[in-house]
Amino acid sequence: MDFDNFDVFSDKAEVADADRVLLLDPDQLYPDPENVRRDIDPATINEMAGTIEARGQLQPVTVAPKDEEGRYRIQFGERRWRACKQLGIKVRAIVAKADDPAQVRIDQFIENDQRENLSTADVVAFVAKEVASGRTLADLARQTGRNRTLLTRYHGLASAPDYISALLADISMRSAVALTQAAKVDDAATRTFIANTATEDMTVLACERLARDVGAKKTSAPTESAAPPPVMQPGADGEPEKASDETPVDPPAPTTDKIRDELAERAQDATPVSLTAVSSASAPAPRSAKAKGGKQKIERPTIEVDGQRAIVVEALLHFDGEDTPRIVSWR
Amino acid sequence: MKTIAINVEKGGAGKTTIACHLAWILADAGHRVLFLDLDRQCNATAALAEFESLGTCKPLFEPRYSPPASAPRLSIYSNRMGGEYDADYTKALGNIRTNFPQLGPAFDFCVIDTPPSWSWINFAALMVADSLIIPVELGPFGPASTKQVSDSIATVNQRGRTKPIHVAGLVANRVKANDRAQMEMLAAIREKVGKNLFTSYLPDRAHYSQALQERVPVWRLNKDVRGSLPAMRAFLEEAMTRIGSNG
Numbered sequence: 001m002d003f004d005n006f007d008v009f010s011d012k013a014e015v016a017d018a019d020r021v022l023l024l025d026p027d028q029l030y031p032d033p034e035n036v037r038r039d040i041d042p043a044t045i046n047e048m049a050g051t052i053e054a055r056g057q058l059q060p061v062t063v064a065p066k067d068e069e070g071r072y073r074i075q076f077g078e079r080r081w082r083a084c085k086q087l088g089i090k091v092r093a094i095v096a097k098a099d100d101p102a103q104v105r106i107d108q109f110i111e112n113d114q115r116e117n118l119s120t121a122d123v124v125a126f127v128a129k130e131v132a133s134g135r136t137l138a139d140l141a142r143q144t145g146r147n148r149t150l151l152t153r154y155h156g157l158a159s160a161p162d163y164i165s166a167l168l169a170d171i172s173m174r175s176a177v178a179l180t181q182a183a184k185v186d187d188a189a190t191r192t193f194i195a196n197t198a199t200e201d202m203t204v205l206a207c208e209r210l211a212r213d214v215g216a217k218k219t220s221a222p223t224e225s226a227a228p229p230p231v232m233q234p235g236a237d238g239e240p241e242k243a244s245d246e247t248p249v250d251p252p253a254p255t256t257d258k259i260r261d262e263l264a265e266r267a268q269d270a271t272p273v274s275l276t277a278v279s280s281a282s283a284p285a286p287r288s289a290k291a292k293g294g295k296q297k298i299e300r301p302t303i304e305v306d307g308q309r310a311i312v313v314e315a316l317l318h319f320d321g322e323d324t325p326r327i328v329s330w331r
Numbered sequence: 332m333k334t335i336a337i338n339v340e341k342g343g344a345g346k347t348t349i350a351c352h353l354a355w356i357l358a359d360a361g362h363r364v365l366f367l368d369l370d371r372q373c374n375a376t377a378a379l380a381e382f383e384s385l386g387t388c389k390p391l392f393e394p395r396y397s398p399p400a401s402a403p404r405l406s407i408y409s410n411r412m413g414g415e416y417d418a419d420y421t422k423a424l425g426n427i428r429t430n431f432p433q434l435g436p437a438f439d440f441c442v443i444d445t446p447p448s449w450s451w452i453n454f455a456a457l458m459v460a461d462s463l464i465i466p467v468e469l470g471p472f473g474p475a476s477t478k479q480v481s482d483s484i485a486t487v488n489q490r491g492r493t494k495p496i497h498v499a500g501l502v503a504n505r506v507k508a509n510d511r512a513q514m515e516m517l518a519a520i521r522e523k524v525g526k527n528l529f530t531s532y533l534p535d536r537a538h539y540s541q542a543l544q545e546r547v548p549v550w551r552l553n554k555d556v557r558g559s560l561p562a563m564r565a566f567l568e569e570a571m572t573r574i575g576s577n578g
Contacts, residue, residue, distance in 0.1 A: 002425075003420075003421035003422070003424045003425050004421060005421070006421050006424070006490065008420070008449065008450065008451045008454045008486070009449070011486050011489075011490055012449060012482055012483060012486045015482045015485045015486045015489070016482045065485075065489050
């Protein structure tokens, strides 16, 4: 550690000033090479430069404390900085007090994620990196406010075959999970599907159909029935994460759904629920019958009938404020 | 050697009282304790009668330092410097950074008392310490002093340390339990710093300063200390738990 030209007083004064907005030359700032957002679209920079030119830079960027060369690493606001640079104007910046890279990574993720514009590839890379550095998925879920099952699926994608990883920037997470599942069973068929399908046509529906098709071809009934749901309590429908928490590395998504479907069938068989009897249901407000795009996440409510818990698949419900009862389905 | 600094820029917040009692309880437990009295007033040096003097702490800030060959189990360095390095402290900081670890093998604990107000000496104390205890007084300027100390910590963490200092916690001192304004301030601080505030606090008791004057810990003060000792004991116990394995 070098104390040449060190001034305890001015250094502390600078720390004390840290929360104030400074006007910095763009050249004093540099991007974080580890920024969670890796894809930056030049078009959005132009757009942003336009707004900044018109209205000024409303939101200051956040930078790490001055480094040894007197420069500031950007923690948040790389695009704002690029836009200012392009305009040749000074950047309004706030110097963060502490610079804990691990926490900054989490914060960058939260900031970008909550605007819902990180690509699947970005999220997969982020989750894999955090897990590799020793963070548990449970901890990550807590810190980012994301569902743990979801993070588990993203983490599973980190070990997807290369030809699927290459698609991550363009296809949805669920499509990628389905393709990875399919690839495990029938690599060749999956490659063929990818080769013959435009990325915009790799919808969740199409990819899950592929997964089902190759699964039906090779694994068929034995695996289906050999996958009983021992960890799932019938009716523990709202908490499907429990099953996957123990094995955070696999992408258990389709399995969970499958289990849930099976449970639903079983519940139907075991207890002939009189639909009109659903009165004391602990059901959350149902999202009506529009289960879009095939296998979207379905949260089925549960009820208790004669001491036995059951999942509601379809029910005649009379909602407060509505004139007549109607059939609501969670299929 | 675990090094504990007691620091806050505000004067009269109880740094020396806390530092001395911490040193005494460690000494009573049989540990080898080094006391580094960096306050030029040297009040702790006066109070810690059983600690043997290693002289001025000046050599610690000079090049080619070598630790005493056989240091007494309880030793104390005092700040008898007349401001030699105040004009040019950058070398002194580099030197203590190198020198201080050499004392490690000879002691189990080092307690550092610091001067009030920000200076390069305080920077040095926070630079070499493992843990930091921050006494706060619940007076009109108490909250401001915590802002100052948090800036100090940030400065030292950025400029003088590779591993951030472990803040053992803030401890309220001279607390008048029947003063509503103080209790409200205590609640406000707890709200702000959460578990960084000691659950125990030191009440406003004349015995603590009398003990220092008599050069004994409050548990050896020849008075009925039933009203003052338990709080000090509780604080010291919590302090040791919080310092724990940080070293």
